[in-house]
Amino acid sequence: MAAKLPEQLTLDRITTPVGELLLVTDGDGAVRALDFDDFEGRLMQLLTRHYGPVVLTPGRAPATVRAAIDAYFAGDRSALDGVAVRTGGTAFQRQVWAALRAIPAGETRSYGQLAAAIDRPKAVRAVGLANGANPVGIIVPCHRVIGANGTLTGYAGGLARKKWLLAHEGATLI
Template structure:
């Protein structure tokens, strides 16, 4: 993960079963942000916060990024593994975000277990805040973090999207597997 300040950001869009996804890539083709279309203003604010001097422009993302995202949403839940990404954020946030990418598709982890995983067992709230500040949803899979009681907790893209993503990856929610969720727009 290269966290250097990008010189250029390109924003692309992809239609998904749960609404349009907007994503920004840098000049090396690393993913810098992924949000759903109804959160575009939040994404633009985040990009300005992390990369103030860079003015994102509309364009086409590198083929490998588009293909990986298309494959994931078409059913290959492993397609995002190894996709290059980079982001700003604090060292602690980046540690949490890196740990998120180590949660395999089809599994979940509680906030407490994630705190233990990063060596900060008393930092459950800080882990939750870092998880909520994740700028690269789906690829840095914050949707795989759930409450200690197995409940679905907040998700920046909305709980219905979180439910769909987990079901898409084969996670049984409340004892019921939901592979074919309705399209959300």
């Protein structure tokens, strides 16, 4: 069952070094979705899955959210830590997404480590699926999850962007 639809969702577009971001916020200024403009269809699919049919009104996100995103891309690795996020999703998905936010910038975790962090060590595949269904990329840093052997694994925004984001945060990659 879809969560209650917010009264209004605003779609902002922000230029970054890795492409234009689509930023969806609600009337309270909480981020509901964040994705790259070349994946707008996926963004709409995730929003629809969580809330049912949605209409996005073009506009600007709150200045504090825009400033945090700009600061992150300017090198402040902790700038996104305080950004309010409000998502749909199942209780399990929200638990995984909360665990993603607990991974410090510059660090990575495997899917197994993430599953262990939520006390569900055998739910590695389910954690992977929840990670892939994250509607708020970068702020909920699903890019910080890598393969058990330390290699880059899939990323909805593309592996080149994942590699860039991890290098930007100072993560050591194989």
